[in-house]
Amino acid sequence: MHEPEHLVIRPPSEARSLLVRVVRGCNWNRCRFCGIYDLFGTVYSTRSLDEVLSDIDSLKAMYGDIFRTAFIGDANPLDLDTEFLVSVLKHLRENFPGVERVTSYARASSLQKKSVEDLRAIHEAGLDRVHVGLESGSNRVLKFQMKGTSQKQLIDAGKKTIEAGMELSYYFLSGLGGRDLWEEHATESSKVFTEVKPHFMRVRRLFIHPMSKLMEKVRSGEFLEQTPEGTVLELRLLLENIDAEGSTFTCDHANNFLPVHGTLNADKDKMLKMIDSFLALPQHQRMAHYDSIPSVI
Ligand code: SF4
Numbered sequence: 001m002h003e004p005e006h007l008v009i010r011p012p013s014e015a016r017s018l019l020v021r022v023v024r025g026c027n028w029n030r031c032r033f034c035g036i037y038d039l040f041g042t043v044y045s046t047r048s049l050d051e052v053l054s055d056i057d058s059l060k061a062m063y064g065d066i067f068r069t070a071f072i073g074d075a076n077p078l079d080l081d082t083e084f085l086v087s088v089l090k091h092l093r094e095n096f097p098g099v100e101r102v103t104s105y106a107r108a109s110s111l112q113k114k115s116v117e118d119l120r121a122i123h124e125a126g127l128d129r130v131h132v133g134l135e136s137g138s139n140r141v142l143k144f145q146m147k148g149t150s151q152k153q154l155i156d157a158g159k160k161t162i163e164a165g166m167e168l169s170y171y172f173l174s175g176l177g178g179r180d181l182w183e184e185h186a187t188e189s190s191k192v193f194t195e196v197k198p199h200f201m202r203v204r205r206l207f208i209h210p211m212s213k214l215m216e217k218v219r220s221g222e223f224l225e226q227t228p229e230g231t232v233l234e235l236r237l238l239l240e241n242i243d244a245e246g247s248t249f250t251c252d253h254a255n256n257f258l259p260v261h262g263t264l265n266a267d268k269d270k271m272l273k274m275i276d277s278f279l280a281l282p283q284h285q286r287m288a289h290y291d292s293i294p295s296v297i
Contacts, residue, residue, distance in 0.1 A: 001062070004055035005047075007073040008040045011131050011169075012253060014103060018059060018067035018096060022052050022088055026075035028107060031135075032145045032213040033176065033206060037075065049084055053091050065098040078106035078130065082118040089126035103129040103169075108149045108157035119164030129167035129199075132157070137192035138184045141177045144223075145214070151192060158196035168198040174234055174256075175206035175226035182226055186234045190241035197244040203251040203260070205231060207295050228290035232257055236275045239268065257293050 005021040025037040025044035070092060077085060089102065104127060136142055137151050161168045177185025193201055208214050217223035239249065242264060250261045258278055262271045
């Protein structure tokens with residue numbers, strides 16, 4: 001039997017999902033803070049439709065229809081042709097009728113390039129949700145970190161995705177503005193969240209890998225790493241300025257200092273109070289807490 005290829009990474013929420021590799025690596029691969037595919041030695045390359053379809057056949061033969069969710073990777077399948085994606089998704093759905101949700105990573109720039117009709121066709125073929133690295137809504141932060149997107153693109157792409165019927169999960173990377181741009185990083189990101197009202201706003205804390213391009217900027221003094229307390233203040237400022245009825249706001253990763261979670265706008269005060277209660281703790285308790293949280297990707 002043909003051995004299916006494996007993904008490099010997937011979101012934590014897809015831990016039990018069927019994982020299908022439709023493309024290798026990231027077609028952008030320039031974000032200063034990332035380097036994940038370089039670390040794993042994965043060079044970007046596309047796969048043929050036959051290869052991907054036969055991976056799906058093999059996965060079916062190996063596991064049967066046991067999965068309830070599926071994830072297609074690696075970093076940005078939405079950059080592929082719409083027809084290709086539609087064929088893959090239809091084959092996946094036909095072979096795994098028990099799958100109730102299919103998700104993917106996507107870059108905002110790739111989503112923006114597609115028409116709403118194309119995105120709708122992809123959704124109707126079976127893609128329910130996209131996980132998109134917003135990282136920041138600040139143009140200055142995006143530019144410094146070489147994200148290759150702008151605030152306008154994040155807003156346009158987000159609105160289009162939702163209009164096409166897909167669920168949108170936007171990831172905010174706390175600490176990405178460093179000590180110089182943290183306020184702008186928070187408030188400009190709040191603007192994007194308020195404009196787009198994505199279904200999920202997920203918070204991750206910046207982890208600077210020693211081999212990343214961002215670490216070079218830390219060493220040269222061009223990027224001042226955010227402090228733990230600054231990260232919490234930034235989270236508060238971000239949340240305080242979001243007005244997005246119905247969106248889920250969640251710090252659902254082990255590297256967050258506080259497990260803030262709730263539905264906006266109903267739970268906003270409760271979430272802010274949780275942050276304020278933490279900030280009101282004696283300094284030695286706050287410092288001990290920061291030390292107890294792992295710095296991981
Ligand atoms: S953060 Fe995403 S888009 Fe940027 S290089 Fe990494 S995988 Fe690619």
